[in-house]
Amino acid sequence: MTAQPAARTSPAVTAGVTRTGARRVNGRRGGAVTMHDVAARAGVSIKTVSNVVNGYPYIRESTRTKVEEAIAELGYHVNVSARNLRRGRTGxxxxxxxxxxxxxxxxxxxxxxxxxxxxxxxxxxxxxxxxxxxxxxxxxxxxxxxxxxxxxxxxxxxxxxxxxxxxxxxxxxxxxxxxxxxxxxxxMSNVEAARAATAHLLSLGRRRIAVVGAHAGESVGSAALRVQGYRAALEDAGVPFDPALVGEAGLWHRATGAETMARLLDDGVEIDAVFGLNDALALGALHTLHARRVDVPGAIAVIGFDDVEETAYSSPTLSTVHPGxxxxxxxxxxxxxxxxxxxxxDRPYQQVVADFSIVARESTLGQGAAPQVLPR
Structure with missing residues (x-):
């Protein structure tokens, strides 16, 4: 990425307030602060200021920060109506x-x-x-x-x-x-989608279903809601809840999924399925199971949540929740x-819950199985 050139002839900017309250910029008094003033204060070109103001994405973060600080210091205001008179919007x-x-x-x-x-x-x-x-x-x-x-x-x-x-x-x-x-x-339909994901594992005869990615003490948030759905599915099937099957993980990354899966295996917990609370966790769990030479899904079936693109190309391909x-x-x-x-x-605020589906792949159906979107 190439840095924008600095304005070569712009003198240093000194902004202040005169006794009468008028702003003084570059030794001149009065008038609105201009984009030229901002460029001089930030030590960049006017084009760079324009790019920042107009939201151009390919700008170094340090340069963007300098321009934004100069805008704040000088009190420069973007004239939205001048940029978009017709709609009065930036777009x-x-x-x-x-x-x-x-x-x-x-x-x-x-x-x-x-x-x-x-x-x-x-x-x-x-x-x-x-x-x-x-x-x-x-x-x-x-x-x-x-x-x-x-x-x-x-x-x-x-x-x-x-x-x-x-x-x-x-x-x-x-x-x-x-x-x-x-x-x-x-x-998302966090509770119902997690319930359906767990029900899919239960429908395959799995009863010792581990969770990877729980958050200790959380009552509001995706982890808590997905564990709630998991527990509801167990209750629906008459399967007792076992806290030893709940693996906690702080960040929902592949590494933490792999570590949590390893910890569950090392603790000697009997497991025949895994529900990763997101796909990164589930993919991390798959990595550990592969490293431990555990047959997936023969010995342990695995399902994730999010249906990111990678799940269609993992080995085995990963069953998951498509969250809409x-x-x-x-x-x-x-x-x-x-x-x-x-x-x-004046309209009331809306809460919209997206639809979801279960996408079953090899990690629950078996090697070579074609992906299926399961009926709800």
Whole structure:
């Protein structure tokens, strides 16, 4: 990636306030702060400032930060009406997700971008790292100046943070961490989908079904809801719940899935199936089972959750829950644009639960089995 060249002839910027309150920039007094002033303060070209303001994605993060800081220091305001007089909009929406290194969020971002493009808008993506401070910062950061609204997927926030969601711009929430917040909410069928995934394993005669990815003490969140669905399926089948079969994992990565699977095996827990609470965990569990020369699915069947692309190409291919990712993305974009297009309309906030399906593959059906979308 090539850095944008610095403005060669721009003198250093000194911004202050005169005795009469007028702003002084570069020794001149009065008048609105311009993009040229921002470029000089940040030590970049005017083109770079324009790229940042217009949401151009291929800019170094350090450069983007310098420009955004200069904008804040000088009090530069983007003239949205000048950029888009007819609609009074930037044509940009934000998407904040925990980690693009996690396949689910990468594929969700792709689905949101596609849905937005079909509707004539552009998406700016931010990663929060699932860190509470960063998730709160996203709600009030400089980039909100440049977007018409935000699709927001927090993981670290809890019910006590609900007041932070009372923002003055359109926002749609994704996920399970916040309930009753002042925003439209699109989510998965976590409980029912996990129940169906576990029921699939039970239908194959499996009774010692381990969970990989539980979160200790969690009552609100995807892990807790999926464990709830798992337990409901066991109860439906009259199979006693055994806490020894519940493997905890902090981060939902392949590595933690592999480690949790190894720990369950090392503890000598009798297991004939595994439910990974997401596909990364399940793929990590598959890795450990392969390394231990455990026959999948002969000895232990495995199912995941998310239906990321990799599951169709693992060995064996991974059975999983398809959570309605495309529906989630399209619905979120539509709800957000409805708020953006008609801010004066007072409509109740909506909660939309996406459809799901069970995609059975080799890890539960057997080597060479063709994938099947199971009836619900």
């Amino acid at each position: 940009l929406i934000g998407l904040a997700v925990p980690e693009l290194s996690l396949p689910y969020f990468a594929e969700l971002a792709d689905s949101v971008i596609r849905a937005a493009e079909e509707r004539g808008v552009t998406v700016l993506i931010e990663q929060t790292g699932a860190v509470r401070e960063r998730e709160l910062e996203v709600l009030t950061g400089q980039r909100r100046m440049f977007t018409d609204g935000l699709i927001y997927s927090p993981l670290a926030l809890g019910p006590d943070d609900v007041d932070a969601l009372g923002v003055d711009y359109p926002m749609v929430l994704l996920g399970e961490r916040i309930f009753g917040g002042p925003a439209d909410h699109v989510t 990712r495309e529906q989630i993305a399209a619905t979120a974009v539509d709800l957000l644009l409805a708020r953006i297009d008609a801010p004066e309309v």
